[in-house]
Amino acid sequence: MKSAIGQGLREIEASDIGELEKLARTIRARIVETSHRTNTPHLGSCLSCVDILVAAYFHALRIDPAQPRDPERDRFILSKGHGAAALFQVLALRGFYRESLLATYGEDGGVFAEHPPAPDCLPGIEAATGSLGHGLPMGLGMALSARIQRRRYNVIALLSDGECNEGSVWEAAMMAAAQRVEHLAAVIDYNKWQATGRSQEVLALEPLVEKWRAFGWSTYEIDGHDMKALAEHLSRVPDGSGKPVAIVAHTVKGKGVSFMEDDNNWHYRIPTAEEVAAAKKELGVAP
Amino acid sequence: MRNAFADEITRIGREDERVVLLSGDIGNKLFDRFKEAAPGRFYNCGVAEANMMGVAAGMALCGLRPVVYTITPFTTTRCFEQIRVDVCYHRAPVVIVGTGSGLSYADLGPTHHSLEDLAILRTLPEMTVLAPADSIELRLALRQALRLNRPVYMRIGKKGEPLVHAQEPEFEIGRAITVRGGTDVCLIGTGVMVAVVLDAAKLLAQRGVSARVDSFHTIKPLDVERLAEIFSRYGLVAVAEEHGRIGGLAGAVAEWLAAQDSPSGRLLAFGTGDAFMHEIGSQRYARLKFGLTAENIAAQVTANLRARCET
Numbered sequence: 089m090k091s092a093i094g095q096g097l098r099e100i101e102a103s104d105i106g107e108l109e110k111l112a113r114t115i116r117a118r119i120v121e122t123s124h125r126t127n128t129p130h131l132g133s134c135l136s137c138v139d140i141l142v143a144a145y146f147h148a149l150r151i152d153p154a155q156p157r158d159p160e161r162d163r164f165i166l167s168k169g170h171g172a173a174a175l176f177q178v179l180a181l182r183g184f185y186r187e188s189l190l191a192t193y194g195e196d197g198g199v200f201a202e203h204p205p206a207p208d209c210l211p212g213i214e215a216a217t218g219s220l221g222h223g224l225p226m227g228l229g230m231a232l233s234a235r236i237q238r239r240r241y242n243v244i245a246l247l248s249d250g251e252c253n254e255g256s257v258w259e260a261a262m263m264a265a266a267q268r269v270e271h272l273a274a275v276i277d278y279n280k281w282q283a284t285g286r287s288q289e290v291l292a293l294e295p296l297v298e299k300w301r302a303f304g305w306s307t308y309e310i311d312g313h314d315m316k317a318l319a320e321h322l323s324r325v326p327d328g329s330g331k332p333v334a335i336v337a338h339t340v341k342g343k344g345v346s347f348m349e350d351d352n353n354w355h356y357r358i359p360t361a362e363e364v365a366a367a368k369k370e371l372g373v374a375p
Numbered sequence: 376m377r378n379a380f381a382d383e384i385t386r387i388g389r390e391d392e393r394v395v396l397l398s399g400d401i402g403n404k405l406f407d408r409f410k411e412a413a414p415g416r417f418y419n420c421g422v423a424e425a426n427m428m429g430v431a432a433g434m435a436l437c438g439l440r441p442v443v444y445t446i447t448p449f450t451t452t453r454c455f456e457q458i459r460v461d462v463c464y465h466r467a468p469v470v471i472v473g474t475g476s477g478l479s480y481a482d483l484g485p486t487h488h489s490l491e492d493l494a495i496l497r498t499l500p501e502m503t504v505l506a507p508a509d510s511i512e513l514r515l516a517l518r519q520a521l522r523l524n525r526p527v528y529m530r531i532g533k534k535g536e537p538l539v540h541a542q543e544p545e546f547e548i549g550r551a552i553t554v555r556g557g558t559d560v561c562l563i564g565t566g567v568m569v570a571v572v573l574d575a576a577k578l579l580a581q582r583g584v585s586a587r588v589d590s591f592h593t594i595k596p597l598d599v600e601r602l603a604e605i606f607s608r609y610g611l612v613a614v615a616e617e618h619g620r621i622g623g624l625a626g627a628v629a630e631w632l633a634a635q636d637s638p639s640g641r642l643l644a645f646g647t648g649d650a651f652m653h654e655i656g657s658q659r660y661a662r663l664k665f666g667l668t669a670e671n672i673a674a675q676v677t678a679n680l681r682a683r684c685e686t
Contacts, residue, residue, distance in 0.1 A: 159438065206465055207436070215436075219460050225426040226461055229441075236395060236415060236439060256457070261428035266421075275413020 108315045112142045115177045116344045117373035118190075119236065120174050122173060126194030128202060132176035132341040132354035133248065136279040136312070136363040140246060141171075141178045141339055143318035144275075148325075150241070153183035162241050165215045168277060169203040174202055175213075177281020184212035187211055220301035221254025228260050232271040242325045244273045250282025253291050256305065261332075265304025270326035273333040274305070277312060279341035281352045300334035312337030322332045345370055376532040376567075377474050379510030381405045383517050384442060391513060394440060394457055394521065399424050402474075425452040431469045432461035434597055440468060446480065447473030447489035447530055462526045463501045469527075470520045476506075476530035477567060477617030478647075481661035485651040486531035489530065493565075494622025496528045497595040503548060504595040505529040506566030506616075506624075509539040512592050515546035523548065530566060537570045539590065549593045551601045557587035560676055561609040565591045565624045568615040568645075571662075573645030575615075575676070582677060597627050606632065606640045611679055614644040614670060617662075619648035643679060645672055669684035 117247045119150050120241040145151070149162040166175045180187045192198040199209050203218030214230075217223050227245040234241050251257060264272055278296065281289055287293045301307045306329040318337070325333050341355075342348030345367040359367065368375050381402070389395045389412040396409055396417045403419065410417045420427035424445060431441040443450055450473050451458070462469045472493055480487040497504045503523060507513040513531055520527040544552050554569065555576055564572040576586040581585045589605070591598065591614075605612055614625040625644035632638050648663040654664075662668055666675075 208466070215433075216460065216464055219456060221425070222429055222457065222461055225429025226436070227435035228426070229430035229435075230437050231433075232418070233434045233437035233439050236434075237437070244679075256425040256429065259421075259423035260429065263420060263423065263426055263430070267418075271547070371501065 096250055103364065105315050105319070108142050108146055108319065109298060111146060111181065112138050112315070113371045114346065114373055115142065115181065117368045117371045118177045119173050120345065120364055120367045122177070122190070122193055124359045124361065125329055128168040128173050128194060128356050129356045129358065130173065130202065131359065132281070132348060132352065133168065133279070133359070134171050135343045135345065135348065136339040136341045137168070137171050137175050137246060137277045138343070139313045139315055139318055140275055141174055143315055144244060144322050145178050145182045147319040149244070153212065156184060160239055160241055163214045163243045165202055165217065165223040165225065165227045165243070165245045166222070167217050167227070167245045168251055169217030171248075172202060172204045172218075172248070175204060179212040182212070185210070188220065199269070220251040221256040224257055224260040228264050228269060228272060231257040231264070231269045232267065234271055235269070236265035240271070242271045244275060244325065245276060246275045248282070248298070249276060249278045249280065249287040250290070252276065252293060252296070253282070261300065261303040261305065264332040268330055269332050270330055273322070273325045273335060274300070275322070275335045275337055277339050278336050281341045281355070283355055285352070293354065297336045300336065304331060305334040306331040308333070308335045310335060310337055312339035313343055376510050376513055376536050377402070377405065377534055378433050380472065380474070380517065380531055381409065381571045383514040385409045385412050386662065387518065387521060389417060391440065391521070393440040394560045395434055395439050395441045397427050397441055397443045399414065399427055399449055400443055424449045425457050428454040428457035429461045432457070432465055432467040435462075435467035436465060440470070442470045442472060442521070444472045444474060446487060447476040447492055448487060451489065451492040451528070455495060458496070458568065459499055463499045466501050468519070468524045471526070471528045472505050473528070473530045475533045477532070478661040479533040479567075481652070481656055484655065485507050488652070490619040490647045491526070491615070491622070492530055493618050493624065494626060497563055497627065500523035501526050502595065503527045503593070505548065505593055506588045507531065507592050508566060508569035511538060511540045511543055512546065512590065515543070516548065516592060519546070519548050521522070522664050532567045536567050539569045539573060549596045549598055551598045552590045552592065553587065554590050555586070555588040557585040559585045560611045560613065560680060561587045561603070561605045562672070562676070563589050563591050563614045563624070565594060565616045568617050568667065571667065571669050572613070572672060575672035578619060578669055578673035579676060582673070584677060584680060588677070591624055594624050594627060597631060599631055601629055602628060609640060610683060611641050611643065611676065613645060613672060613676055615667065617667060618646050619649065620644050621649065641679065641683070643675060645675075
């Protein structure tokens with residue numbers, strides 16, 4: 089069977105940056121609404137990575153939602169599994185499942201937990217994450233598989249800055265460099281916070297870009313809310329350097345809702361109905 | 376056993392292009408023939424076992440059949456969470472091999488002992504747990520493990536272990552093998568302890584005690600049909616493993632036994648005690664220390680049989 093993946097990509101390329109930004113606003117509004125309705129935390133973490141997810145799923149990834157298990161597809165792993173509430177909205181809008189399925193969010197017996205379920209449980213999910221530091225090693229295994237099986241797909245793993253506390257992240261970084269796995273990219277959603285404090289204060293993360301460079305990766309530092317920069321960089325894997333690609337994306341936790349931005353209380357806080365209304369107004373999404 | 380493993384994985388790797396061997400910076404020369412037979416399918420993952428296990432899971436999810444190999448503590452307790460989440464939760468067909476298990480590396484000290492692996496690995500959903508008795512069982516177990524299409528953990532010894540089987544036995548994962556017939560007592564061994572209980576059976580025979588010996592090469596799924604048969608026939612059943620007495624094969628048997636309608640029969644467990652071994656010593660010394668010798672097993676069995684006759 090011939091892969092329909094290439095076809096999907098051309099279609100997406102036609103859409104402009106403004107459309108992607110509009111999509112990101114819609115998704116942000118739905119995340120805030122869902123958090124309120126289902127008591128799902130990690131709102132700040134979800135909002136900080138929405139633009140990255142939109143640029144990946146609606147521009148860079150060569151995927152076909154009708155064939156979620158196509159062996160030639162690009163793989164995207166939300167290694168920061170606590171951003172699942174954002175991913176679930178993105179996958180629905182991208183067509184991996186019906187949007188109406190999201191009505192079951194948080195229900196007993198459903199699939200939408202606070203973290204992505206096992207891949208067999210929901211189309212579009214490549215790895216069940218939530219325990220941090222797992223996504224990059226698994227992504228590396230998938231990227232090495234492409235080499236062994238002579239396929240040409242890319243693997244992109246999205247990590248949080250707090251996640252870079254985990255030693256397994258750096259184990260994977262070293263092996264990817266040793267094997268020169270150029271079809272692998274790590275995107276770091278660098279919102280400067282982890283659950284209980286500034287990521288710099290907790291485990292002295294800086295200099296983060298230099299760390300990835302020193303580990304043998306080709307590094308880029310971009311504004312993680314600049315849709316054009318995201319779309320371009322996520323599409324440029326491999327980048328010609330022969331190395332794995334690390335994109336340190338500077339982001340704002342809670343991005344898009346002024347009273348949530350850079351306020352770490354929203355790691356766990358659930359918005360009230362009034363706050364949801366205010367957020368939607370700011371995002372320009374109809375109540 | 377590790378030479379038999381290297382030889383068998385080389386044969387399998389030559390036949391099956393999906394098989395990939397991942398090693399945690401050991402066995403480099405050991406796998407030279409595999410590297411020739413399966414070019415591009417050997418990865419030295421370095422001293423980074425958490426990553427190695429995640430990499431293996433990622434490969435398995437892409438249709439490959441990774442086999443992960445390193446010294447037992449580092450491929451089990453070191454990266455237990457990766458086994459639990461990346462391998463088992465994803466139902467990823469990864470075969471995890473722990474070499475030098477139990478007290479094989481007694482002289483390297485407790486960092487290199489593995490007396491907990493069977494206990495913790497069998498708690499994981501989706502996981503199959505194997506401990507072949509000798510290199511013959513190992514070859515058969517490895518082939519079947521790769522055909523299972525699901526997570527498998529297999530603990531093996533190091534080298535020079537005696538053969539338990541004179542010829543290739545009928546082997547099926549989940550079905551114990553009767554190695555020697557007997558009427559008075561049943562001795563169940565797993566892994567390298569099968570050879571020891573066979574020796575114990577020979578000592579018992581000299582004392583007029585007829586002992587049957589079974590190889591429980593599969594700890595999970597437990598061969599409960601075989602257990603039912605054994606406990607219906609024998610009043611005394613001994614289980615021997617180069618593993619702690621907490622949670623290993625004896626623990627699994629005890630869990631099963633306690634859940635029977637009318638549990639009968641005495642279970643005698645031979646394993647290591649609830650302690651680290653602080654002295655140095657050979658595997659032989661360590662076994663002596665923990666009572667894992669044919670002589671001790673025969674003596675305990677004899678004493679128990681005598682006590683049962685007297686009551």
